[in-house]
Amino acid sequence: MANLSDHIEDYIKAYLTQMNEVELRRSEIASQFDCVPSQINYVINTRFTVQKGYSVESKRGGSGYIRISKIQVQNDSEHLDLIQGQLLPEMTENDTKKYLTDLYQQDLMTKREAQLLSLVLNNHLISKQDVGNKWRSDMLKEISDHLKYLW
Numbered sequence: 001m002a003n004l005s006d007h008i009e010d011y012i013k014a015y016l017t018q019m020n021e022v023e024l025r026r027s028e029i030a031s032q033f034d035c036v037p038s039q040i041n042y043v044i045n046t047r048f049t050v051q052k053g054y055s056v057e058s059k060r061g062g063s064g065y066i067r068i069s070k071i072q073v074q075n076d077s078e079h080l081d082l083i084q085g086q087l088l089p090e091m092t093e094n095d096t097k098k099y100l101t102d103l104y105q106q107d108l109m110t111k112r113e114a115q116l117l118s119l120v121l122n123n124h125l126i127s128k129q130d131v132g133n134k135w136r137s138d139m140l141k142e143i144s145d146h147l148k149y150l151w
Helices: 004-018 026-032 037-047 076-084 093-105 111-120 123-129 132-147
Strands: 021-024 054-059 065-070
Touching: 004 021, 004 026, 004 037, 004 065, 021 026, 026 037, 037 065, 076 093, 076 132, 093 111, 093 132
Parallel strands: none
Antiparallel strands: 021 065, 054 065
């Protein structure tokens, strides 16, 4: 069963299937879905991210808008560069799972590969090695770099 966030996401994506860029007003969408503007912000901040292939520009205020564009990526290497830009200096286990999910959803690795890496990078195994979140971030960067050159 779809929730309100899913409906808002689908509404915005419907516009994006017709054109590569859409300009929306937060208040108009909130009024249409009978919700608060912060609900629209939540959907945009979580569902229209760079790692999911979108660029978001926003201006607040009376004549404010939200401009969402599809990012045109030429190949997997460029896409990996965009996703890799989201790596934090230290990655928690939850950050890592989200990152691996993004790689899987963008068809840059299989579900099985994502699950195996998630297992290897989980807190239980890492705490045994006493290496922590910095090491996890370095590992993800190395993995992303190597994904560019797999054949």
